[in-house]
Amino acid sequence: MDRIDRTDGIDRIDVYMEASRQLEPQLNLEDLRPRQPEKKRFSDRFMPRRNRHILFDPAKCTGCGTCEMICSTRNAAVVAPVLASIKVLTNERLGKSFAILCQHCRRPLCLEACPTRAIEKGDDGIVRINDLYCTDCGMCTMACPEAAPLRDPARQEIHKCDLCEGDPLCVKHCPGKALTFTRGKALRWIKAARWGVQALSFLFLVILVVGTFCYFRAGTVELACPTGTLQNIASSGTLILVGASSALALLILTVLFGRVFCGWLCPFGFVLDLVDKIVPKRLGWPAFLKSRMAKYGILGGAVGSSAVLGYQAFCTVCPIGTLCRSYGVQSVMQSAELAIVPALAATEIAERRSWCRYLCPVGATLGIASLLRLLKIVIGARKCKKFSCIQCAEVCPVGIINADELREGISPKVPMTECIMCLRCVDRCPYGAAKVRFRWQKSTPGEANA
Amino acid sequence: MKPRRDRIEEAKKLSGASGCVECGRCVAACPMAEMYADFGIEMSPRGIIKKTLVGEDVVADRNIWFCTECNSGTDVCPQGVSCRDLIRKLREAAIEEDVVENARRCETCGRFFLAAPVEGFVQGRLKDEPANVLKALETCPSCRREIYLLRNA
Numbered sequence: 183m184d185r186i187d188r189t190d191g192i193d194r195i196d197v198y199m200e201a202s203r204q205l206e207p208q209l210n211l212e213d214l215r216p217r218q219p220e221k222k223r224f225s226d227r228f229m230p231r232r233n234r235h236i237l238f239d240p241a242k243c244t245g246c247g248t249c250e251m252i253c254s255t256r257n258a259a260v261v262a263p264v265l266a267s268i269k270v271l272t273n274e275r276l277g278k279s280f281a282i283l284c285q286h287c288r289r290p291l292c293l294e295a296c297p298t299r300a301i302e303k304g305d306d307g308i309v310r311i312n313d314l315y316c317t318d319c320g321m322c323t324m325a326c327p328e329a330a331p332l333r334d335p336a337r338q339e340i341h342k343c344d345l346c347e348g349d350p351l352c353v354k355h356c357p358g359k360a361l362t363f364t365r366g367k368a369l370r371w372i373k374a375a376r377w378g379v380q381a382l383s384f385l386f387l388v389i390l391v392v393g394t395f396c397y398f399r400a401g402t403v404e405l406a407c408p409t410g411t412l413q414n415i416a417s418s419g420t421l422i423l424v425g426a427s428s429a430l431a432l433l434i435l436t437v438l439f440g441r442v443f444c445g446w447l448c449p450f451g452f453v454l455d456l457v458d459k460i461v462p463k464r465l466g467w468p469a470f471l472k473s474r475m476a477k478y479g480i481l482g483g484a485v486g487s488s489a490v491l492g493y494q495a496f497c498t499v500c501p502i503g504t505l506c507r508s509y510g511v512q513s514v515m516q517s518a519e520l521a522i523v524p525a526l527a528a529t530e531i532a533e534r535r536s537w538c539r540y541l542c543p544v545g546a547t548l549g550i551a552s553l554l555r556l557l558k559i560v561i562g563a564r565k566c567k568k569f570s571c572i573q574c575a576e577v578c579p580v581g582i583i584n585a586d587e588l589r590e591g592i593s594p595k596v597p598m599t600e601c602i603m604c605l606r607c608v609d610r611c612p613y614g615a616a617k618v619r620f621r622w623q624k625s626t627p628g629e630a631n632a
Numbered sequence: 633m634k635p636r637r638d639r640i641e642e643a644k645k646l647s648g649a650s651g652c653v654e655c656g657r658c659v660a661a662c663p664m665a666e667m668y669a670d671f672g673i674e675m676s677p678r679g680i681i682k683k684t685l686v687g688e689d690v691v692a693d694r695n696i697w698f699c700t701e702c703n704s705g706t707d708v709c710p711q712g713v714s715c716r717d718l719i720r721k722l723r724e725a726a727i728e729e730d731v732v733e734n735a736r737r738c739e740t741c742g743r744f745f746l747a748a749p750v751e752g753f754v755q756g757r758l759k760d761e762p763a764n765v766l767k768a769l770e771t772c773p774s775c776r777r778e779i780y781l782l783r784n785a
Binding site: 269273278279282291298318319321323324325328329333338339564568569589590592593 | 751765
């Protein structure tokens with residue numbers, strides 16, 4: 183080791199200057215060449231494009247290790263896979279390969295854990311380690327659920343992917359195209375379509391009062407609320423075939439597409455979605471109130487009370503019904519009924535769609551019908567980026583996507599009797615992992631055909 | 633089994649600790665100062681080196697378990713003393729002598745991979761996260777990657 187000359191102060195300053203010069207990133211030829219600026223699109227003004235990410239498909243990975251080698255040339259200018267910031271693991275018993283690389287989380291845990299605050303997330307979404315502050319202590323590796331910052335055994339330095347500043351070499355050189363660099367494919371049009379359908383449905387059922395949701399008649403077509411019909415049957419004690427068949431329409435719709443009524447057609451659901459837009463902060467319910475089975479109990483209670491009392495007791499307070507009946511243009515001001523909708527809409531303060539989650543007996547009827555469903559929503563493990571994203575769990579209005587499983591690196595199962603088929607997750611997923619599938623199709627490893 | 637004094641001697645020789653001039657640059661660069669509120673001379677690299685040199689029983693000392701085994705002290709040392717190697721050797725000696733109340737085993741593979749105060753620091757920084765995120769701290773990084781492979785490949 184060279185001794186620093188301590189006799190002359192000026193010499194020491196030169197040593198420090200030299201050292202700091204070495205710490206500055208080396209420019210290579212590619213950096214000096216003029217780069218093509220990214221083309222601005224017209225739509226960027228309204229909806230800025232999301233940042234690019236590396237997607238890894240384990241089904242296409244052969245475990246060849248080309249990515250490691252090419253990555254090491256960038257980090258250390260020498261071909262040595264241990265110096266790479268991507269690591270290919272191969273499980274010989276299962277015959278499977280997997281690449282560990284930084285996912286550039288939306289909320290990086292490594293950033294929280296770094297003692298010297300050397301890690302930062304840029305505006306371009308890239309999580310970088312600043313070499314000037316990094317001490318190679320390895321706390322980022324400890325905090326990362328995937329242990330993606332890699333410590334090389336030779337020099338004990340931490341290597342972490344920085345997406346090659348927007349032009350990753352591993353993606354270019356992957357022979358099996360298992361790594362792709364993409365902006366993802368969020369659909370984004372489902373949102374507009376859903377709000378349109380909801381508004382139309384609200385217009386027809388509430389404002390224009392072509393009919394109410396409870397009973398709807400246009401010419402020879404008769405439609406009726408299935409929960410109301412159940413209560414009707416219970417109170418009158420006779421099976422009215424015409425009424426039952428008109429109630430069947432909604433049940434058939436549910437079998438075909440899941441509970442689309444709740445997500446797309448229900449006027450009260452539309453009100454709740456609107457109220458949700460203005461709720462600043464959610465308070466949450468205490469845990470003992472959060473029982474999704476309660477709505478089935480309410481359904482049973484509604485049917486039972488109709489049988490005892492002889493009229494549809496629940497329907498007089500049903501928020502969907504009162505909304506349709508009392509809030510229309512031609513409505514007589516039935517003062518007591520007017521209070522029901524605002525009172526239940528206020529539950530949005532605690533959780534999104536609290537009514538639909540825990541209480542709605544109409545949803546319970548449709549939930550029973552959806553046991554025979556044809557469709558399911560899958561969050562595919564191959565494309566899902568798990569703990570780094572968790573957007574699907576955030577946008578889900580009924581909160582059925584398990585964020586804890588995502589944080590552990592498991593693709594969650596979506597319980598379809600609770601799903602209101604609003605397709606927010608499908609719309610929002612940046613990586614095309616959330617999809618609608620037939621229930622017999624398989625799309626995540628280890629998933630049963632349920 | 634080698635006597636403890638021989639192990640300390642070996643660690644001293646391997647890390648070059650006897651060349652220490654007590655300039656304190658390693659303390660200035662040490663990330664432990666940011667990590668622990670009670671950071672002081674007794675747990676700093678300079679303190680550990682000094683204790684080793686004057687012949688104290690550092691293997692049984694709790695203070696050797698605060699280090700993150702980073703490289704910054706070695707990088708700035710004018711004498712090339714590697715405080716990391718010293719602490720690593722001392723920890724090895726402690727584990728061989730079964731003084732392990734401050735070392736953490738991996739839940740999966742059972743190897744020692746982390747010191748308790750360091751784990752405490754990471755848990756303190758991530759305390760707002762859900763419990764299952766903190767549970768990942770109980771497995772060593774290589775096992776964590778292996779588990780991730782088995783779940784997702």
